[in-house]
Amino acid sequence: MAKRVGIEVSLAISEAVKLAKVDAVAAYPITPQTHIVEHLSELVAEGELDAAFIPVESEHSAMSVCAGTSAAGARTYTATSSQGLALMNEILFIIPALRLPIVMTIANRALSGPISIWNDHSDIMSVRDTGWIAMFAENGQEAFDLTLQSFKIAEDHRVLLPISVNIDGFTLSHVIEPHEFLDQDEVDKFLPEYKPAVQLNPDDPVSMGTVGVPEIYAEAKKCQDEVLKGSITVIKEVFAEFAEMFGREYKVVETYRSEGAETLLMTMGSVSETAMEAIDKLQEGGRKVGLIRLRLWRPFPADELRAEMAGVKTLAVLDRAVSFGGAGGPVAGEVRSALYSIKDAPYVASFIAGLGGRDITVDDFVMMVDQAEAMAEANEIHEYKMIGVRE
């Protein structure tokens, strides 16, 4: 039977990886992700997890080793943050092109400089176009559940793509909170053994990572994008199966008290829970305000987002990264593109807040809603507004 455990979110993720019976972990420690792989190395050393734990000298090597173990048919996991993710960048593009179903936790942290170990989303935004499925957890339970579901999604032969599960560094990774753990037999029923479609095997050799001449490169890329877009069907199927088995329901676009709302606040990640407090406060005051949260960042759930826009006049989008020189935050830009062609599209206000570990409070969210409504009323042309910045 499932049991309720008070444990640090990082360790809960390690336990999920153990329950997924991974075969290989290659990782390099970096704050705030370190506790995850540190605990995995303990589990391997203590014989609780029968896997190869491969310590490496950099994240570039970590992801390169993951490519090798995954190509050889091993269920493969890694985790990183910030500069570590940046150092993996070259290999990140190659993983989905090789159709390798690696699962990686990103404990989101700001990129240097100035040097910051604290949380924002600049790391994941910097790898937006690498072709990985990217999803966000809002609390420890979701981090645990999404880690397990990610292996099943990634390894489905209709997908065979890598997945990053994003958890906010420190604000999730270092928090002790309650989790409902699943038992091994429950997980085994949900997550079958990984069966590679193709694998490196000296007895039956294949080539992976070959040259794509101009006659084939465009087709390869089109194919890759089609598979990534199509993965949303499998993601929904796996979410549904998980809900059926364990009672916890996940959606690619989540809402909170959004029925009848004329203004929606949009968030990703752990601040969504604080935002719910703001929505409750605003609705108590009679305001028609709801919350919409992106669970899935890649593939971008454009259809599912559009389906939530009926009757919405104002959409206040929170970004936790800057797209330097761009027209708004990265999420807001994506949302504006997705909604531009629909009839009666809402006014999209772009807010940037919570950079480099700056707290976003309930009052900050209330202020964003107030500002967004005023901007929509005046149809104000803007790119983005930064919240709480001293100018």
Place this chain on the structure above:
Amino acid sequence: MIEVRVHGRGGQGGVTSAEMLAIAAINEGKFAQAFPSFGPERRGAPVVAFARVSDKKIRNRTKVYTPDVVMVLDPSVLSIVDVTEGLKSDGMLVINSAKSIAELRTEFGFKTSLARVDATHIALEELGLPITNTTMLGAAVKAATLVPVEALVGPLEARFGRIAAKNIRALRRAFAETEIEMV
């Protein structure tokens, strides 16, 4: 929901005390969070840690700005940090100090309910080290309705292993010796 802020110095186990409190509360069927102040911890520097305990699911993930309970593990931070910042007017301040409650009020002007115990003295006797995190937990759970003192025994045993017994002795002794003045 009860929000707790722990003041100490890096290396004194302030984060651990917040964690033990949260795990004890979760084991009791409650909801709880514990988290550090999210910085590079530096031994000896003033640091804070936070905890929340509630009967309902906790959604607020900001730092604790208006604590109900403030624990001070090291008396030397009193003169360099305003430990009462944001403390609710009906909140509880729990201080490790050899001074009496009256002396603490006179010296620092504390207005809220106040609890004190000489945790350093207890820790030196029971642990042989001036590390007061587990000792101060005994004081905190006596002064405020957080968890029963016995709920901390399991988490302490799990965390401290062979040195758990003396930490539990320090916890129980502080629970017995803590003086409280409500206002």
